[in-house]
Amino acid sequence: MHIKSSIISIILFLTLTFNVTALVIGSDDEEILIDANFSGQDLLVFGAFYADPSQPRDEKGDLLIEVVGPSEDVMLRKKKSFIGFWLNAYQVEFRDIPGFYYLSSTSEIDDEFLDQNNIGILKAKRSSEIDWSSLTINWGGLDSETDKKEFNEALIRTKTQESLYKETDNEIEILDGNLFKTSIHIPNTVPVGKYDVNVYLIIDEKITKQYSYHFTVTRIGIEEAIYNFAFDFPLLYGIISLTIAVITGWSGAELFRRFRKS
Amino acid sequence: MSIYLPIAELSVNLFVLLSLGGIVGFLSGMFGLGGGFLMTPLLIFMGIPTNVAVATSANQIVASSISGTIGHWRQGLVDFKMGGVLLIGSVFGSILGIWIFKTLVASGQIETVISILYFTLLTSIGTLMLIESSQVIRDRIRKKTVKKKIHYHNWAHRLPFKVRFYKSKLYISIIPPIIIGFFIGVLSATMGIGGSFILIPAMIYFLGMPTSKVIGTSLFQIIFITAIITLLHTTTTFAVDAILAFFLIISSVIGAQLGVLAANKLRGEEIRALLAVIVLVVAVKIALDLLVPPEEVFNLSVLRVIF
Numbered sequence: 001m002h003i004k005s006s007i008i009s010i011i012l013f014l015t016l017t018f019n020v021t022a023l024v025i026g027s028d029d030e031e032i033l034i035d036a037n038f039s040g041q042d043l044l045v046f047g048a049f050y051a052d053p054s055q056p057r058d059e060k061g062d063l064l065i066e067v068v069g070p071s072e073d074v075m076l077r078k079k080k081s082f083i084g085f086w087l088n089a090y091q092v093e094f095r096d097i098p099g100f101y102y103l104s105s106t107s108e109i110d111d112e113f114l115d116q117n118n119i120g121i122l123k124a125k126r127s128s129e130i131d132w133s134s135l136t137i138n139w140g141g142l143d144s145e146t147d148k149k150e151f152n153e154a155l156i157r158t159k160t161q162e163s164l165y166k167e168t169d170n171e172i173e174i175l176d177g178n179l180f181k182t183s184i185h186i187p188n189t190v191p192v193g194k195y196d197v198n199v200y201l202i203i204d205e206k207i208t209k210q211y212s213y214h215f216t217v218t219r220i221g222i223e224e225a226i227y228n229f230a231f232d233f234p235l236l237y238g239i240i241s242l243t244i245a246v247i248t249g250w251s252g253a254e255l256f257r258r259f260r261k262s
Numbered sequence: 263m264s265i266y267l268p269i270a271e272l273s274v275n276l277f278v279l280l281s282l283g284g285i286v287g288f289l290s291g292m293f294g295l296g297g298g299f300l301m302t303p304l305l306i307f308m309g310i311p312t313n314v315a316v317a318t319s320a321n322q323i324v325a326s327s328i329s330g331t332i333g334h335w336r337q338g339l340v341d342f343k344m345g346g347v348l349l350i351g352s353v354f355g356s357i358l359g360i361w362i363f364k365t366l367v368a369s370g371q372i373e374t375v376i377s378i379l380y381f382t383l384l385t386s387i388g389t390l391m392l393i394e395s396s397q398v399i400r401d402r403i404r405k406k407t408v409k410k411k412i413h414y415h416n417w418a419h420r421l422p423f424k425v426r427f428y429k430s431k432l433y434i435s436i437i438p439p440i441i442i443g444f445f446i447g448v449l450s451a452t453m454g455i456g457g458s459f460i461l462i463p464a465m466i467y468f469l470g471m472p473t474s475k476v477i478g479t480s481l482f483q484i485i486f487i488t489a490i491i492t493l494l495h496t497t498t499t500f501a502v503d504a505i506l507a508f509f510l511i512i513s514s515v516i517g518a519q520l521g522v523l524a525a526n527k528l529r530g531e532e533i534r535a536l537l538a539v540i541v542l543v544v545a546v547k548i549a550l551d552l553l554v555p556p557e558e559v560f561n562l563s564v565l566r567v568i569f
Binding site: 072079080081084085086088155157159161162223226240244245249250256257 | 265266267269273321322324326328333370371374489492493495496497500502504507508511512515516518519523552553554555556560561562563564565
């Protein structure tokens with residue numbers, strides 16, 4: 001499909017200022033289209049600290065870039081050894097968690113600050129607000145705070161392994177002490193829907209400027225059409241699947257019979 | 263070249279997929295087996311989710327059993343009446359099977375139960391095939407010919423509701439075929455198999471059907487039972503992957519025809535012994551997956567995306 005390059009950059013051009021109020025925005029409301037051949041792409045976010053370029057970097061504060069994907073409900077299962085067999089012994093539902101989360105900063109940001117401002121991969125990572133009523137399978141022995149923490153951490157860990165969650169403090173490039181740039185990898189497993197990009201400028205532990213925009217991720221192509229069809233018209237989908245099977249099976253046998261005769 | 267499977271939600275190598283379908287088709291054509299019992303675990307090894315592997319196999323078996331039935335039907339080797347009676351049982355069996363399947367998916371135990379079922383099944387098949395083929399090889403070396411009994415009279419002939427099956431030259435109660443059909447239906451729906459390797463011996467030993475008509479009749483009823491199961495899966499578990507099924511069907515139909523050709527030219531016992539070994543290796547792999555401590559004890563699955 002995209003012959004020229006698999007990387008399409010969505011460009012956000014913005015300028016953050018200390019004392020000048022204008023925020024210059026290059027583009028927003030962009031769309032990322034995912035088809036069967038989509039192998040992930042990089043989302044480019046860049047801009048400038050629109051202050052006096054000669055000022056030292058320290059006084060310009062820190063930058064925080066956050067990308068939050070659409071919410072989803074997930075099921076986390078834990079296996080346990082049971083007379084030698086590894087079986088799913090626990091199952092917890094997490095509701096309304098981001099399907100994609102990315103946080104990047106120019107320097108290390110402490111958890112307390114993130115908590116206060118409601119930023120960061122799920123509050124679950126630090127607090128243990130896991131809803132134990134959603135424990136739909138429980139083979140016993142789960143009650144302590146450590147267990148809750150273990151589940152929260154496992155959620156972050158598995159999402160991180162799937163490249164869907166990331167927290168980093170060394171990916172924002174500063175050029176000339178004034179321009180910044182970062183590229184965020186969007187893997188092909190991301191959920192479809194609306195994504196929010198938030199850029200914060202932090203000075204003296206306070207958010208002094210914030211700029212937000214969003215983009216959407218859409219799945220396209222025949223595969224997506226099949227997926228939707230299978231869920232929207234299951235009976236018809238089944239009948240079509242069967243028809244294909246009948247025709248292929250029948251014609252295959254016929255073809256070979258004639259081939260053998262000749 | 264890789265291809266995206268919309269329901270399984272992952273990309274697989276098309277060449278690997280076609281080879282898998284071709285090889286399983288070849289083996290099924292060669293030995294007259296459905297091949298579902300190898301297809302499903304191999305799909306799972308490829309990384310296809312268990313529920314998708316099971317449901318899609320059912321769809322693929324529809325095609326391969328049609329292909330096979332035609333040949334037997336042309337030679338007049340299908341007992342449609344017996345097939346119909348078996349089908350009555352298996353319709354009810356498959357409804358129960360789908361219910362079991364759904365319950366297992368909901369309770370998170372589907373992978374484990376399917377693994378244990380397959381381990382049991384493949385170990386028994388593999389061992390039996392190995393014993394049988396090695397006996398044939400031994401007998402051939404000793405230049406012995408094996409005499410087989412053709413007709414059995416047993417309890418199946420003494421139950422009520424007796425019906426005449428002209429094609430099979432039988433006058434038996436319809437209760438045993440319905441029970442056999444029911445059992446096969448449960449297995450088909452939960453495991454994604456046609457069940458011919460259980461059905462065929464059951465028809466010969468329990469019902470006393472003539473060997474010549476058994477394969478065609480079992481294939482005939484498998485068409486319908488797997489078709490019903492496919493529909494039950496698309497409407498209740500949403501796990502049939504049409505793209506996956508399509509490539510498996512094409513490759514397995516071609517493979518099956520080549521397998522039939524090969525069967526006429528090659529001596530079967532050595533290859534059957536080899537198949538037995540393959541089946542046992544697959545069984546061992548399944549057992550190891552259950553027994554070896556996993557690197558990650560946690561497993562995450564997305565239930566729904568909120569818009």
